[in-house]
Amino acid sequence: GQNIDQPTEMTATEGAIVQINCTYQTSGFNGLFWYQQHAGEAPTFLSYNVLDGLEEKGRFSSFLSRSKGYSYLLLKELQMKDSASYLCAVRTTSGNTPLVFGKGTRLSVIA
Amino acid sequence: EPEVTQTPSHQVTQMGQEVILRCVPISNHLYFYWYRQILGQKVEFLVSFYNNEISEKSEIFDDQFSVERPDGSNFTLKIRSTKLEDSAMYFCASRTDGKNQPQHFGDGTRLSIL
Numbered sequence: 001g002q003n004i005d006q007p008t009e010m011t012a013t014e015g016a017i018v019q020i021n022c023t024y025q026t027s028g029f030n031g032l033f034w035y036q037q038h039a040g041e042a043p044t045f046l047s048y049n050v051l052d053g054l055e056e057k058g059r060f061s062s063f064l065s066r067s068k069g070y071s072y073l074l075l076k077e078l079q080m081k082d083s084a085s086y087l088c089a090v091r092t093t094s095g096n097t098p099l100v101f102g103k104g105t106r107l108s109v110i111a
Numbered sequence: 112e113p114e115v116t117q118t119p120s121h122q123v124t125q126m127g128q129e130v131i132l133r134c135v136p137i138s139n140h141l142y143f144y145w146y147r148q149i150l151g152q153k154v155e156f157l158v159s160f161y162n163n164e165i166s167e168k169s170e171i172f173d174d175q176f177s178v179e180r181p182d183g184s185n186f187t188l189k190i191r192s193t194k195l196e197d198s199a200m201y202f203c204a205s206r207t208d209g210k211n212q213p214q215h216f217g218d219g220t221r222l223s224i225l
Contacts, residue, residue, distance in 0.1 A: 033213055042115075042202060042216040043154065050211065087154065096142050096166040098156035099214060 002026045004102035006088050011108045012078055020073045020105045022088035033099060034062050034073045035087040043087055046073070075107075083109045113137045115217035117203050123223045124193055132188045132220045134203030143186045144204040144214060145178065147171070154202065160186065190222075198224045 003025045012018040031050040035043035049064035061074040085106045089099040116135045124130050145157040159166040177189045200221050204214040
């Protein structure tokens with residue numbers, strides 16, 4: 001089976017740093033994606049990791065450890081507009097395979 | 112920036128009726144997907160489509176569902192006889208060639224079955 005776990009909710013303060021963790025147990029692994037989803041809107045792509053290590057993209061970074069089945073998304077200099085759900089998704093094989101999503105982490109940024 | 116567009120944004124239908132949800136993927140994309148998200152739950156895969164045929168489908172995608180690419184731009188999801196539990200947000204996604212390429216999602220169609 002496919003299992004992707006993320007915390008349900010997190011709260012952080014404007015200007016701070018927050019780390020959202022994701023652990024996965026899947027039948028295969030061919031890359032991990034992070035998406036941002038504001039309420040009632042489409043998921044929008046944030047980052048992609050397929051090799052171990054850190055990928056940095058402005059205020060957002062994502063880390064992957066394949067041996068541990070673990071990833072995190074790091075958000076720096078938090079802004080109110082970062083309040084959203086953050087979805088961890090795994091592609092299990094190469095080719096035209098779908099993404100398997102976690103339930104998402106709802107992040108609330110407070111003043 | 113090119114976008115995946117979906118119509119309608121909201122569809123209200125009586126149980127047992129047929130619905131067709133429409134999507135226009137990004138023009139140079141080759142791989143197409145439908146996902147659904149029941150309110151408060153995770154995004155779930157329905158079907159993937161490439162080279163004018165279904166590549167993979169989930170257990171959710173039973174005989175009531177079908178997909179079609181009737182022309183060079185549209186990609187549709189049809190539900191033949193809707194049930195109350197089909198109420199959800201339906202997202203279309205597409206991606207270009209290349210294994211590292213992310214899927215880009217449309218804004219979704221909120222389907223409400225009465």
